[in-house]
Amino acid sequence: MPWCEECSKYWTPNSMNDDGTCPTCGRVVEEPTSEAADDEKAPWHFKLMIGVLVVYLGWRFVQMVT
Numbered sequence: 733m734p735w736c737e738e739c740s741k742y743w744t745p746n747s748m749n750d751d752g753t754c755p756t757c758g759r760v761v762e763e764p765t766s767e768a769a770d771d772e773k774a775p776w777h778f779k780l781m782i783g784v785l786v787v788y789l790g791w792r793f794v795q796m797v798t
């Protein structure tokens with residue numbers, strides 16, 4: 733949860749300004765948790781593509797051996 737040292741207060745992402753600054757003092761508040769979560773959710777299609785590729789290569793390998 734974002735912490736403002738200036739105000740000694742925790743902010744929820746929704747209660748902060750849109751640019752990630754403190755609504756009380758205007759200081760830039762770090763928000764490592766929410767941004768990291770968004771980054772991990774974003775490339776779900778990339779993981780799906782890797783999964784399909786692994787299954788495809790595995791299938792090709794089985795066809796090669798048999």
Ligand SMILES: [Zn+2]
Pocket residue numbers: 736737738739740754755756757758759
């Ligand atoms: Zn503040």
